[in-house]
Amino acid sequence: MSNQEVKNENVIYVFIDASNVWSAVKSVKRFIEHKILKDYFKKRFNADKVEIFYYDAYPRVGTRDYDLEGKHKFFIYLKKGLGFTVRKKELKRISVIGESGESIIEKGNMDVEITIDAMHNIQKYNTAIFFSGDADFLALVNYLKNNGKKVYIFSSKGNISHELKTGGNGYFDLKEIPEFWGKDLKHRINA
Numbered sequence: 598m599s600n601q602e603v604k605n606e607n608v609i610y611v612f613i614d615a616s617n618v619w620s621a622v623k624s625v626k627r628f629i630e631h632k633i634l635k636d637y638f639k640k641r642f643n644a645d646k647v648e649i650f651y652y653d654a655y656p657r658v659g660t661r662d663y664d665l666e667g668k669h670k671f672f673i674y675l676k677k678g679l680g681f682t683v684r685k686k687e688l689k690r691i692s693v694i695g696e697s698g699e700s701i702i703e704k705g706n707m708d709v710e711i712t713i714d715a716m717h718n719i720q721k722y723n724t725a726i727f728f729s730g731d732a733d734f735l736a737l738v739n740y741l742k743n744n745g746k747k748v749y750i751f752s753s754k755g756n757i758s759h760e761l762k763t764g765g766n767g768y769f770d771l772k773e774i775p776e777f778w779g780k781d782l783k784h785r786i787n788a
Contacts, residue, residue: 654705
């Protein structure tokens with residue numbers, strides 16, 4: 598698709614940072630209904646085309662006392678069932694020595710992957726939507742706006758930086774969009 602074609606269409610690229618959205622999911626106690634997202638954005642922003650990128654890190658096998666197969670099936674559903682582009686990686690495990698001894702922290706930051714996709718595809722969309730509240734994205738948001746893109750932020754109260762909330766062309770609180778919310782979130786019962 599040429600740059601001229603993008604100007605004649607309203608194309609939206611959505612970048613979902615799963616770890617950032619998780620706090621809203623826990624607060625609402627419901628899962629996001631991913632299957633409605635493309636239609637929601639087509640209607641809400643009068644879009645001709647919507648592409649959705651989903652970013653998530655997953656635990657290493659053997660580090661949890663529950664089965665991780667469901668998470669990997671979910672990634673397949675997003676990719677094959679819904680046509681999302683899924684970017685995933687294993688959580689990095691870091692040994693930390695503190696006052697109470699050694700502990701392990703896990704990190705799965707996907708900011709670089711999101712930025713690469715937003716930049717790599719910049720000629721393919723008019724509007725970028727970020728499901729994140731991370732102030733680190735402000736530089737990217739400013740760059741996109743300076744290059745003629747509309748940028749909207751979807752996050753939730755208590756999980757959005759002031760800089761990002763005010764840095765785009767608009768902010769939407771995930772918790773206030775009833776269409777987004779599906780099945781109840783249930784606590785995992787460990788055997």
